[in-house]
Amino acid sequence: LQKRKLVDHHAPNASTGIVNGRSSNVLNWDDTRYSWAYPMYKTMLANFWIPSEINMSNDLKQWPELSAQEQASFKKIIGLLAFLDSIQTDYSGKVADYLTDSSVSALMQVLAFQEVVHNQSYSYVLSTLVDQSEQERIFEYWKHDEILMERNQFITDGYEEFANEPSIDKFLKSVVYDVVLEGLFFYAGFAFFYNLARNQKMVSTSTMINYINRDEQIHVNLFAHIFKETLNENPQLDREWYEDFVTTTFKEAVDLEIKWAHHIIGNEFPGIPIDDLEDYIRFIANKRCKLMGADKPYPEYAENPLKWIRAYQEVDEGKSDFFEQKSRQYTKVSEDNGFDDL
Amino acid sequence: LQKRKLVDHHAPNASTGIVNGRSSNVLNWDDTRYSWAYPMYKTMLANFWIPSEINMSNDLKQWPELSAQEQASFKKIIGLLAFLDSIQTDYSGKVADYLTDSSVSALMQVLAFQEVVHNQSYSYVLSTLVDQSEQERIFEYWKHDEILMERNQFITDGYEEFANEPSIDKFLKSVVYDVVLEGLFFYAGFAFFYNLARNQKMVSTSTMINYINRDEQIHVNLFAHIFKETLNENPQLDREWYEDFVTTTFKEAVDLEIKWAHHIIGNEFPGIPIDDLEDYIRFIANKRCKLMGADKPYPEYAENPLKWIRAYQEVDEGKSDFFEQKSRQYTKVSEDNGFDDL
Ligand SMILES: [Ca+2]
Ligand SMILES: [Ca+2]
Numbered sequence: 043l044q045k046r047k048l049v050d051h052h053a054p055n056a057s058t059g060i061v062n063g064r065s066s067n068v069l070n071w072d073d074t075r076y077s078w079a080y081p082m083y084k085t086m087l088a089n090f091w092i093p094s095e096i097n098m099s100n101d102l103k104q105w106p107e108l109s110a111q112e113q114a115s116f117k118k119i120i121g122l123l124a125f126l127d128s129i130q131t132d133y134s135g136k137v138a139d140y141l142t143d144s145s146v147s148a149l150m151q152v153l154a155f156q157e158v159v160h161n162q163s164y165s166y167v168l169s170t171l172v173d174q175s176e177q178e179r180i181f182e183y184w185k186h187d188e189i190l191m192e193r194n195q196f197i198t199d200g201y202e203e204f205a206n207e208p209s210i211d212k213f214l215k216s217v218v219y220d221v222v223l224e225g226l227f228f229y230a231g232f233a234f235f236y237n238l239a240r241n242q243k244m245v246s247t248s249t250m251i252n253y254i255n256r257d258e259q260i261h262v263n264l265f266a267h268i269f270k271e272t273l274n275e276n277p278q279l280d281r282e283w284y285e286d287f288v289t290t291t292f293k294e295a296v297d298l299e300i301k302w303a304h305h306i307i308g309n310e311f312p313g314i315p316i317d318d319l320e321d322y323i324r325f326i327a328n329k330r331c332k333l334m335g336a337d338k339p340y341p342e343y344a345e346n347p348l349k350w351i352r353a354y355q356e357v358d359e360g361k362s363d364f365f366e367q368k369s370r371q372y373t374k375v376s377e378d379n380g381f382d383d384l
Numbered sequence: 385l386q387k388r389k390l391v392d393h394h395a396p397n398a399s400t401g402i403v404n405g406r407s408s409n410v411l412n413w414d415d416t417r418y419s420w421a422y423p424m425y426k427t428m429l430a431n432f433w434i435p436s437e438i439n440m441s442n443d444l445k446q447w448p449e450l451s452a453q454e455q456a457s458f459k460k461i462i463g464l465l466a467f468l469d470s471i472q473t474d475y476s477g478k479v480a481d482y483l484t485d486s487s488v489s490a491l492m493q494v495l496a497f498q499e500v501v502h503n504q505s506y507s508y509v510l511s512t513l514v515d516q517s518e519q520e521r522i523f524e525y526w527k528h529d530e531i532l533m534e535r536n537q538f539i540t541d542g543y544e545e546f547a548n549e550p551s552i553d554k555f556l557k558s559v560v561y562d563v564v565l566e567g568l569f570f571y572a573g574f575a576f577f578y579n580l581a582r583n584q585k586m587v588s589t590s591t592m593i594n595y596i597n598r599d600e601q602i603h604v605n606l607f608a609h610i611f612k613e614t615l616n617e618n619p620q621l622d623r624e625w626y627e628d629f630v631t632t633t634f635k636e637a638v639d640l641e642i643k644w645a646h647h648i649i650g651n652e653f654p655g656i657p658i659d660d661l662e663d664y665i666r667f668i669a670n671k672r673c674k675l676m677g678a679d680k681p682y683p684e685y686a687e688n689p690l691k692w693i694r695a696y697q698e699v700d701e702g703k704s705d706f707f708e709q710k711s712r713q714y715t716k717v718s719e720d721n722g723f724d725d726l
Contacts, residue, residue, distance in 0.1 A: 049471055049540055067474055068471075068523060071503065139481070144473075178397070181397055198391055
């Protein structure tokens with residue numbers, strides 16, 4: 043892959059391709075190659091939020107009342123999210139270097155910015171609930187927890203292969219690992235927080251998780267666009283092979299996510315029976331594969347078994363009153379924000 | 385320079401250095417190396433704004449009433465800004481790759497995000513005032529205007545030297561070019577817009593310019609920190625040599641900025657006499673060099689000759705009523721946002 047040039051005097055402002063294309067690198071939002079880019083940009087801006095403005099006082103009061111198991115899972119999931127969003131910031135920067143369309147590269151910069159905000163929310167939640175030394179321990183779980191390490195390795199291997207050999211092949215594969223990370227590996231953890239909120243526990247934290255979830259939906263859409271445009275624009279690539287790669291990679295990812303779900307949730311929380319959670323993970327994997335244009339790995343799992351979870355990401359649509367913060371103060375535009383289903 | 389690793393299992397979360405250091409790459413905002421990083425991050429978030437929410441109807445009404453010379457300079461300056469902010473987005477991504485502190489690298493991602501927003505504002509202003517084909521022409525001025533090309537080249541040469549040979553030497557030099565771009569090369573253009581606003585013309589556009597100005601102040605501070613920390617942490621470098629480089633580079637930059645000021649402003653606008661504008665440019669250059677820890681290139685220019693201009697960037701302090709949009713709706717925190725003087 044060719045890196046995007048700092049400036050190309052002989053290229054048009056609207057690019058000639060998503061990778062290995064040409065572009066002056068001057069960004070005019072009204073003169074871009076892909077019709078989906080500017081609406082996505084506006085949605086991302088509309089989603090802006092500042093973690094430290096969310097009032098954590100109720101969560102702080104409830105924290106000591108959580109069961110030991112609830113606290114342990116809460117901390118493990120935050121530790122996981124902090125790791126994943128950190129490497130995600132890094133990976134998105136690497137991807138941006140090779141996107142030869144300056145508007146898509148700009149979207150990647152907005153995405154990276156959002157990951158930074160997500161990381162602030164994990165620090166903010168922990169600094170409210172636990173002392174500094176425990177916070178630092180939680181931010182190091184990823185170094186010691188073996189189940190966590192195994193699934194993190196799955197992602198980082200894919201990312202590092204691309205970093206070490208930035209070919210179009212490794213690029214496309216890394217995008218699939220990205221969609222696994224942003225579109226699947228967060229979801230057992232999200233379910234845990236939404237289940238707490240359903241029981242009127244730790245609602246402010248869950249609100250932040252919901253904002254993060256909302257961002258991640260758009261990130262998944264962005265990477266799916268990049269994946270499909272790259273295949274469209276490079277007919278020399280074996281499309282079917284890459285689509286199969288999506289499906290098989292998601293199958294492996296589902297096994298890892300289920301293992302993790304047993305580890306952090308298991309049969310400890312009656313609101314999320316582990317069997318339903320497993321099926322939910324397969325259901326999500328199907329959705330992601332379909333979005334990427336690939337076959338569903340589990341076509342028999344066509345329904346979301348955790349029906350109640352929908353309400354937790356429909357705050358924007360005014361259908362939910364589960365959350366304290368009913369109005370999304372930063373959300374000012376009315377476009378569809380990419381949220382269809384969890 | 386070593387690139388930051390995607391993940392380093394044996395390194396601490398708080399880094400060991402700004403470049404060529406070690407860090408796990410996991411970002412915990414409460415466990416970082418530099419005390420200035422988190423306050424700067426919070427200020428950057430507090431500065432958030434969405435260009436398309438600014439009402440342009442008055443500007444649209446006034447636009448045909450501007451003189452031909454006012455319109456021409458207006459368009460040339462927007463064309464310049466669009467080019468500079470575009471390459472700035474790109475450069476900041478390249479810098480981020482080599483910052484081995486994950487919080488400073490995160491700040492660079494926030495900076496890149498802000499540049500993207502700035503570019504949206506140029507597109508938004510032009511799409512309001514001129515037709516699509518003229519907008520596209522303005523976004524291509526940088527390809528044809530010779531005075532513009534000369535000063536752009538000055539920056540892109542410094543950036544490209546770093547991109548082609550990412551050594552600590554080229555890195556430090558590129559940071560100096562960055563501070564020239566963000567801290568000097570915008571300022572004749574900014575003065576033009578503030579002078580329009582002083583005459584109650586194009587106030588919405590000037591408000592956006594003011595928001596951009598506010599962001600740029602922080603960007604300059606960020607790069608000055610990076611410059612000084614890099615010198616502090618690498619005593620093998622000849623500090624004095626680099627400080628001299630700052631002063632001599634700014635002298636060259638002042639010559640180019642003055643040439644540009646004659647080109648776009650000259651003696652056409654009574655509110656900004658060209659002699660005062662020249663002195664203002666030297667005054668700004670002094671401020672930037674001082675911030676970088678270097679000698680002032682023009683120690684005899686100790687006073688801002690455009691006194692009136694201060695009011696145009698003090699909206700936050702409630703001292704100004706020149707702007708339509710008096711309240712900064714997105715600015716929610718009260719910390720000093722890095723604005724001292726233009
Ligand atoms: Ca993400
Ligand atoms: Ca800037």
